[in-house]
Amino acid sequence: MPHDLPKAYDPTAIEDHWAEYWVRENLFAQPTPEQVPASEASVHPPAGQPFTILLPPPNVTGRLHMGHMLNQTEMDILTRWRRMSGRRALWLPGTDHAGIATQMMVERQLTEEGTTRQQLGREAFVERVWEWKRHYGGAILSQMKRLGASVDWQREYFTMDDNLSVAVREAFVRLHEQGLIYRGAYIVNWCPRCQTAISDLEVVYDEHKGHLWEIRYPVIGPDGKDSGEFLTVATTRPETMLGDTAVAIHPEDERYLHLHGKKLRLPLVGREIPIILDAWVSRDFGTGAVKVTPAHDPNDFELGKRHNLPNINVMDETAHINSEGGKYQGLDRYVARKRIVADLEELGLLAGVKDHTNNIGHCDRCKTVVEPRLSTQWFVKIKPLAEKAIAAVKPGPDGKKAIRFTPEQYEKTYLNWMENIYDWCISRQLWWGHRIPAWHCATCGKITVARVDPTVCSHCGSEKITQETDVLDTWFSSGLLPVSVFGWPNFNQPQTPGAPSFPRTSAERVGEHDPQPSENRADFNAFYPTSLLVTGFDILFYWVARMIMLGIWFAQDVPEADGSPRSLARSVPFKEVYIHALVRDANREKMSKTKGNVIDPIEIVKQYGTDAVRFTLASMASPGTDIAFNIARTEGYRAFANKIWNAARFLFMNVDRAAEIGITVDPSALGKMPTVADDAPLEARWIVAELYATAAKVNEALENYRYDDAANIIYQFFWGSFCDWYLEIVKLRLDFSETADKAQTKAALTTLVSVFEAALRLLSPFMPFITEEIWHALYDGNPPAKSIALTEFPPTATTPIDTEAQRAMSTIQSIIVETRALRKETGVEEKAVTPIELRIDAEVKTVIEQNLQMIERLAKASEVRIVDQITPGLPLRTKFSFDVAVIYERTIDIPAERDRLTKDIAKYEKGLASAERQLGNQGFLAKAPANIVEGLKKQESETRLLLEKARAALDALPQA
RNA sequence: GGGCGGUUAGCUCAGUUGGUUAGAGCGCCUGCCUUACAAGCAGGAUGUCGGGGGUUCGAGUCCCUCACUGCCCACCA
Numbered sequence A: 001m002p003h004d005l006p007k008a009y010d011p012t013a014i015e016d017h018w019a020e021y022w023v024r025e026n027l028f029a030q031p032t033p034e035q036v037p038a039s040e041a042s043v044h045p046p047a048g049q050p051f052t053i054l055l056p057p058p059n060v061t062g063r064l065h066m067g068h069m070l071n072q073t074e075m076d077i078l079t080r081w082r083r084m085s086g087r088r089a090l091w092l093p094g095t096d097h098a099g100i101a102t103q104m105m106v107e108r109q110l111t112e113e114g115t116t117r118q119q120l121g122r123e124a125f126v127e128r129v130w131e132w133k134r135h136y137g138g139a140i141l142s143q144m145k146r147l148g149a150s151v152d153w154q155r156e157y158f159t160m161d162d163n164l165s166v167a168v169r170e171a172f173v174r175l176h177e178q179g180l181i182y183r184g185a186y187i188v189n190w191c192p193r194c195q196t197a198i199s200d201l202e203v204v205y206d207e208h209k210g211h212l213w214e215i216r217y218p219v220i221g222p223d224g225k226d227s228g229e230f231l232t233v234a235t236t237r238p239e240t241m242l243g244d245t246a247v248a249i250h251p252e253d254e255r256y257l258h259l260h261g262k263k264l265r266l267p268l269v270g271r272e273i274p275i276i277l278d279a280w281v282s283r284d285f286g287t288g289a290v291k292v293t294p295a296h297d298p299n300d301f302e303l304g305k306r307h308n309l310p311n312i313n314v315m316d317e318t319a320h321i322n323s324e325g326g327k328y329q330g331l332d333r334y335v336a337r338k339r340i341v342a343d344l345e346e347l348g349l350l351a352g353v354k355d356h357t358n359n360i361g362h363c364d365r366c367k368t369v370v371e372p373r374l375s376t377q378w379f380v381k382i383k384p385l386a387e388k389a390i391a392a393v394k395p396g397p398d399g400k401k402a403i404r405f406t407p408e409q410y411e412k413t414y415l416n417w418m419e420n421i422y423d424w425c426i427s428r429q430l431w432w433g434h435r436i437p438a439w440h441c442a443t444c445g446k447i448t449v450a451r452v453d454p455t456v457c458s459h460c461g462s463e464k465i466t467q468e469t470d471v472l473d474t475w476f477s478s479g480l481l482p483v484s485v486f487g488w489p490n491f492n493q494p495q496t497p498g499a500p501s502f503p504r505t506s507a508e509r510v511g512e513h514d515p516q517p518s519e520n521r522a523d524f525n526a527f528y529p530t531s532l533l534v535t536g537f538d539i540l541f542y543w544v545a546r547m548i549m550l551g552i553w554f555a556q557d558v559p560e561a562d563g564s565p566r567s568l569a570r571s572v573p574f575k576e577v578y579i580h581a582l583v584r585d586a587n588r589e590k591m592s593k594t595k596g597n598v599i600d601p602i603e604i605v606k607q608y609g610t611d612a613v614r615f616t617l618a619s620m621a622s623p624g625t626d627i628a629f630n631i632a633r634t635e636g637y638r639a640f641a642n643k644i645w646n647a648a649r650f651l652f653m654n655v656d657r658a659a660e661i662g663i664t665v666d667p668s669a670l671g672k673m674p675t676v677a678d679d680a681p682l683e684a685r686w687i688v689a690e691l692y693a694t695a696a697k698v699n700e701a702l703e704n705y706r707y708d709d710a711a712n713i714i715y716q717f718f719w720g721s722f723c724d725w726y727l728e729i730v731k732l733r734l735d736f737s738e739t740a741d742k743a744q745t746k747a748a749l750t751t752l753v754s755v756f757e758a759a760l761r762l763l764s765p766f767m768p769f770i771t772e773e774i775w776h777a778l779y780d781g782n783p784p785a786k787s788i789a790l791t792e793f794p795p796t797a798t799t800p801i802d803t804e805a806q807r808a809m810s811t812i813q814s815i816i817v818e819t820r821a822l823r824k825e826t827g828v829e830e831k832a833v834t835p836i837e838l839r840i841d842a843e844v845k846t847v848i849e850q851n852l853q854m855i856e857r858l859a860k861a862s863e864v865r866i867v868d869q870i871t872p873g874l875p876l877r878t879k880f881s882f883d884v885a886v887i888y889e890r891t892i893d894i895p896a897e898r899d900r901l902t903k904d905i906a907k908y909e910k911g912l913a914s915a916e917r918q919l920g921n922q923g924f925l926a927k928a929p930a931n932i933v934e935g936l937k938k939q940e941s942e943t944r945l946l947l948e949k950a951r952a953a954l955d956a957l958p959q960a
Numbered sequence B: 001g002g003g004c005g006g007u008u009a010g011c012u013c014a015g016u017u018g019g020u021u022a023g024a025g026c027g028c029c030u031g032c033c034u035u036a037c038a039a040g041c042a043g044g045a046u047g048u049c050g051g052g053g054g055u056u057c058g059a060g061u062c063c064c065u066c067a068c069u070g071c072c073c074a075c076c077a
Helices: A011-024 A066-084 A099-112 A122-136 A139-146 A162-177 A238-243 A298-306 A323-328 A333-346 A383-391 A409-419 A474-478 A506-510 A522-527 A537-555 A601-608 A610-620 A631-660 A682-703 A707-730 A742-763 A768-778 A803-826 A842-850 A852-858 A894-919 A922-927 A930-956
Strands: A050-054 A088-092 A181-191 A196-198 A203-220 A226-235 A246-249 A263-265 A272-277 A289-292 A350-363 A371-380 A404-406 A438-441 A447-449 A465-467 A530-536 A574-580 A834-840 A861-866 A876-878 A882-886
Touching (some): A011 A139, A011 A610, A066 A088, A066 A530, A066 A610, A066 A682, A066 A707, A139 A601, A162 A447, A181 A298, A203 A238, A226 A238, A323 A333, A404 A409, A409 A537, A474 A537, A530 A537, A537 A574, A610 A707, A610 A768, A631 A707, A631 A742, A631 A768, A682 A707, A707 A742, A742 A768, A803 A876, A803 A882
Parallel strands (some): A050 A088, A246 A272, A530 A574
Antiparallel strands (some): A181 A196, A203 A263, A203 A350, A263 A272, A438 A447, A834 A882
C-alpha cells in the first residue's frame, strides 16, 4: 500500500478530477426533507437545522470574474463548514435571464448578420435568445463547477423557468389586485440605444464639462407683436427648447416680476408660451429664468403639472427630433443641439455661452446618455412594501432584528434608501423577459390583468384584446427568488384551469436538467427563510432590497407548517446579509476592461490552483474592507498548499515504513478529535491542545464571517505549529529499527496521523481540492465517506485544553529559538553540533529535563548541560525563566553583540520606566482593574531582571 | 449638497467592548541543497499607528478639528 504522491504539488493534476467527481456523485444535493411524524422521531434522529443559502444568480451572459469568485468562495466556505458541522446545508444555484444584457448580446449577433430584431419579429427573436442561452448560457456555471462550489446542482434554476415565471405572474397579479400596481405617463429614464425605460438605479452619473447657453426669448407686447424686450433663460440642453411650454421665474424675483402675465415667443418655433411664477426656481442660478420642458425633464414635468402646462414630446424613442421639432425633425439630439445653437446665434438670440460642469446620466448597461422621457410605464406603489422591509431590519418588539447586516454599516445605507424610496418602474420595452400579464381592450380601452391568458376583456367582454408588449424589469423576477425557488405560489394557490401546465420548465425545453419543482410546501417549510445572503453592495438596492420587500410581502401570507400565521421574522427572505468587499487589483484600482487590469480567475486558478486562490481571497476577506488582490499572496498560498502536500508525503513515508514492521494506525483513531494519554510525550499533548485551540478559534471566526482570521489561524497552526515544530519533534519518536519501542512508535504515529487528518478536515472548507486528494490517499481507497466534505468539522471542544503542555512547550521553543540565534551570532557553522549550558528556573526544570532531546535535535546541541550558573565568559542569551550559552571556541562579533545588548537595554529601560511610572500613579492603582495591575507588576519585575541580565552581559563583553 | 468609510512596517492588510513591550503575509538582509518540502529551513532588520488638540490612571482604539483619499445617495435648468 505505497502512497505515491508526486514530489511537488501540482493542482492541475488533481482539481479537474475532484470537481467532476463532486458533481457526478451529487454529493451536495439536498433533497426535500421528509416530514417525520413525531411518533417516529426517535427512529429518525432529528436532522440538523437547515442552512440555506441562495447563490446570487449570475447573468446568463456572464463570465466569471474575481467578484464572483470571492462571493462563491465565501459562500462555499460557510456552506462546507456548516455542512460538516452537522447542518442540513443547501446551496442553491441558478442564473438570471438578465433582460437588457442578454437582449443586447443577441442583438449584436444579429447586427453582425446584417439583420435586426425588428426584422426578425418578436417571436422569432425570443426563440433566438433561447437558442443563444442553450449554447452559451451555461458557461458561468461550468466555471463555477470547476471552482468546486458545493451547490446542489439538481436544483439549478433559470429565472425564466416556467415555475419561476408562474411566480412572477402571480406576484404581479396579486400586487395589481392589491392596488399596488399602476400604469401612467411619467418622466422616466430612457435609454435611446436600448429603447427602453430603465429604473433610477440603472442610471450612472458622470461629470462632464459642458456649457450653459443663455437664450433670449422675445417678450410679446400688448399688441401681439414682439415688444423688443427679452427674457433670457439659461439651459444646458438647448435642443429641448423645441418642447418648451413656459418660462418660470421666482415669485419674488424683482428683475422679472414686471413680465408676469406676459407671453414669450419661443424662438425657432414661434409658439406663444406663458411666464409662470414658481418658488422652485432658484434666483442665483443662471439667469434666474428657467425654460420649462415638461416632456423632457423631471423637474419641469412636476412644474408643468402644477401649472397645467401641456407636455410636448419632441423626440422619438431613439432620441431623434420628431415631427414636433419642425425643421429639425429627424436630427439626432446632439446634431439638433448644434444646429439650434447656430440658428439662435444667427438670429442674435444667443446671449452667451458659459462653461458648466454637469452630471450626465448614462445607461448602466450600454453607457448611452440617458434621455428623460415622458412615457407610459408600469409602476409598483412601493411604500407599503418598504414599510415592512424597514421594520425587518429594525429591532422588533423582542429587541431582535429579523434581518441582520454584516458589516453593520450597510444597515444604515439600506434604511436610508428604503426610507426615501420612489415608486418602482417595472416595465421595460424589451422582448426578452417576463411579459406583463395585462391585456388592452380595443373596445373599451380598459386593461385586464389575469393569472391565465384571457380571451375576452374582463370589463366589456370584447374579444379585441391584445397583450401588453412590455416585459418586467429583471429584478422583479430575481426579487422573488427566495420564495419562488421553494415552490411559491403553487402550493397554496388553487390550481387555475388553463394555467401553464406545471411542471414544464425551460430546462425541459432546453433538455439540460431536470429540476424538481416542489408541488407541496415541504421545501418551503424546511428552507424558508434562508439563512444567509452573501453578496456585494453594488446590488444592495437592485436585488437585496427588492427581495426583502417582495419576500416579506408574499411569504407573510404563507402559513407556518403547523398552520399558524407567519411572523415578520419568519417572512423575511433571509436572516442574515453578509456584504462582501470589492475585489480590486494590487494597486487598489477597480478592475475594469477599459483599464485592462482585470484578473481572470480561471487563468489564475490554472496557474496557482483553485485552493491557493480561494485561500488568498479568504485570508483577505476582512468584512468591510476592499480586497486588493495581490498575486504575491496567491504565490504564498500555493506554497502553503505545497507544504500540506509535503507534510502528507512525510506522513505516508512513515506510515509505509511502519507498516513494514507491522505497525499500523487503528482507523478508529481517525475522523474525530484526536485524544492523547496524560502520560503521552509532551509534543503529542501539545499538538493536540493546539489543534483544539485552533478548532475553537476557527469556529468562532467563521461564526462572525471572519474568513481572514479563520484562514490565518489555520495557516499558523498547520505551518507554524504542526510542520515547523511538531513534525520535527515527532521524528524523534518514529523509530522503526528492530530494537524500537513499538508501542511508543505506534502511539506517535497515531497522534501524527490523527492530528493531520483532523487538520485536513479543518482546512477542507478553505482548500477543498488538496484536502480531498490527500484525505482519500490517507484512507488508501477505503474512505469512511464519499468525500472529506461529508465528514465532521473539528468542533469547539467543551473539555479544557491542556494549557500545561502549551506552557512547557512554549518555554522549550523559546530555549531552542534563543540557542539558534546565539549559534548564528557566535558564528557556529550551520552543520556543527555544539554543547550548550542551560540555567532554568525550578518550576520548569523537570519538564525540560525530560525533553532535552528536543532541544538537542532542534537546536543542534551535542549536549545540554543543566547548570546553576552559566560559566562566565560564554556567549549567552538571557530570558526571564532561563539563560542559555553555547560552548564554542570561536568568538562572537563583539561590536554587533554590544549593539544588540545596547538596544535591548534601551528597550528594557523604556519598558521599565513606563511600568514604574504607571505603578507609581495612585490614580492607576486605584482605578485600573486588578488583573491589569498584577500583569504590570509582573512585567515590571521581569523587565527589571532582564535589564540586569542584559547590563551584566554587556559588562562581561571583552573590550574591543 | 447629504451620508458612510479609509489613512498602522517597503507593499497588501489585521488589531473585537480603551489595558501590560502594536501583529501577519509578501518583500528585504544573512546563512544553509538538514534524509516531507529550495514553492524549503534557520536567523535578522523595519513603525513619532495621517497632523493637531481633548477626555482618561491609561488612547492605534473614544471625542473635536484639519489634511488627504475612496464609495454611496441626491441632481438647479
